[in-house]
Amino acid sequence: MAENRGVAYAGPGRVEVVDIDYPEFVLKDGPGVHPANVGRQVHHGVILKVVASNICGSDQHMVRGRTTAPEGLVLGHEITGEVVEKGRDVEFLDIGDLVSVPFNIACGRCANCKARRTGICLNVNPDRPGSAYGYVDMGGWVGGQARYVLVPYADFNALRFPDKQQAMEKMLDLTMLSDIFPTGFHGCVTAGVGVGSTVYIAGAGPVGLAAAASAQLLGAAVVIVADMIGERLQQARAFGCETVDVSAEDPRAGIERILGESEVDAGVDAVGFEARGHGEAAAEEAPAAVLNTMMDVTAAGGSVGIPGLYVTGDPGAADEAAREGSLSVRIGLGWAKSHAFFTGQCPVMLYHRQLMKAILHDRVQIADAVNATPIGLEEAARGYREFDRGAARKYVLDPHGLLGTA
Template identity: 65%
Template sequence: MAENRGVVYLGQNKVEVQSIDFPKMQNPAGKKIEHAVILKVVSTNICGSDQHMVRGRTTAPTGMVLGHEITGEVIELGSDVEYIKKGDLVTVPFNVACGRCRTCRMQETGVCLNVNPGRAGGAFGYVDMGGWVGGQAEYVMVPYADFNLIPFPDKEQAMSKIKDLTMLSDILPTGFHGAVNAGVGVGSIVYVAGAGPVGLATAASAHVLGAAVVMIGDMNKERLAHAESMGYVPLDLTTSDNLTDLIEKAIGQREVDASIDAVGFEAKAQGKDGEEAPATVLNSLMTITRAAGSIGIPGLYVTEDPGAHDEASKTGNLKMRFGLGWAKSHRFYTGQTPVLKYNRQLMQAILHDRLPIGKIVNATVIPLSEAAQGYADFDKGAAKKFVLDPHGMLGA
């Protein structure tokens, strides 16, 4: 049997590339799946959501193979696969979805009802998402292949844009989902909380959707400098504890049309001290978003956070000023992004040079063997999106 290596979570702040089992066409319970493929992983990315687990902020078990952002080449087909072909280069949504249940039929693949016995929704290499083996590896199995996978129409063209197309598995559709659900359109004034890769993907999506101004707030000066170089208005949250004042200083008005939370539950309070405050972003967005506006929340929130600083947050309870949002008739959109709803149109935007997302998020290719260092650098706030290259196929 062929060998395989993958990035394994070994406990708080520790990951290691180890030998792992070569993928089998079966679900985590051991049941055979014929509607599946095995991929040679061409690219797989380190995500901020992975960092939550590695920091020990979830109930992720040790020994888990990480990775939910996957692009790969089909090398083996299950007997029930009809339309995906061997040799196809495909983008893999991070959602594991059956394609048959009520929510999948509604294009809500982030909450598939059949792939996770514990709750709605499945994902590769992620805690509480069904136990599916992750794709930060040389090879991975993808179930329900005809439904989930989208082949790139021209393999050579796709490889020439692989640093852009690798973002289709998660962060680009996640950012787009946040912007769409926040109601971003032509002429919108937009605020994005967080200048990490998802925040930058959100900002890029807002521009594609026609926003007039896109502001990004963060405390990381390196990330803010990169955001500014990409054409977005940076707001340094360490300079004031009042987001409304910063927005007024930037654009001459105190409210925005649409706002998006690209931070999630490990948020820190605005200002110089920056103490952890899980609901601070949500509360600030209710303050700055206009009446009858919308707030997109693609940032991750968890049901259990063992590393939380207060007891309520350990079970996902946040101190939200929800009455303010109610009084302003805000609409809140939360949850895992249903990637299949967006990634075909976003693929076309990339292939036709409308969306240079690799440049926008500063995609940085490293070999699989350097994954642990990539995690460490990303955790320190590097203004980069690390792309793992398991087989040395991405070049310089």
């Protein structure tokens, strides 16, 4: 049996690469596994040799100690890999297939899955609707920042690439299909971005940059990206976005400087609950700041897509209300402007096949947009540290050294 190693949460601010069990077609007890899921048979699953698994901002929330994630939890929900074993009930995948895995774990059988709302599957997480690999309170499915990983309900979940050699050549783009590209795209679609739109995207991390590239793909006339880290703003400008440094400029004033008017057609919050204030308050955490800015700068009748993560429990929050996920949101302003708000996990499966084709036919260069940077699995701790410091990079873990052709 092959050796398996994975990236595990080791307490606030720390991850470690440790020896872990090689996957089997059963969910075993371990850090974060819900007791009701222990012993669950997964004959509908496949075991993947992981080709690429990315470090995500959502992982960083856990690593910073901003969730109730237990130590020892194996991280990683952005997974691309090669099928090396298949369960007895898998019909449509074969050994050797190269697949992208949505971060949503979905059964394909429940009412929500049948409605393509795979982010809130009813059957894979005993705690609540919705599940993901390697994530707190998501059922305990082992994460994919590892050499090998189990993917349940594989016929439904896995997206097979049609040409394995072509896929390897474009792997730094295709690995973004598991999460951030569909997530950014979903933020734009739900915000109503289309041909000729003006768009304000809060956050120039990987999801914000993926949203910016998605807005361009959807035909936006002007894409404005806001952040307070100069390197990330420079990355947004590198592929044609306008930018606002909210540590030095009011968002509304920045929009007016760029557009000649102070509101946009569509807003996308790619920051989430660890938001900070603007201007002089930029050093202070203000978890509702971005949501309130979105209502301020989005025109009446517009929509706000919220792919940024908001949580029900934040032990590191500055006040008691925020620890329970209760924020001081100016809902009256949003109501008065007839805004529509769209939240929750992106249903990756709704978009990933079309976005795969856009990549394969060179309609988008998402790896360039997010500055995809491959590193070895054993370098994961360095990747987490640099990402946490604001590096304008999307770190792609390469557990088997297969990305040399990418």
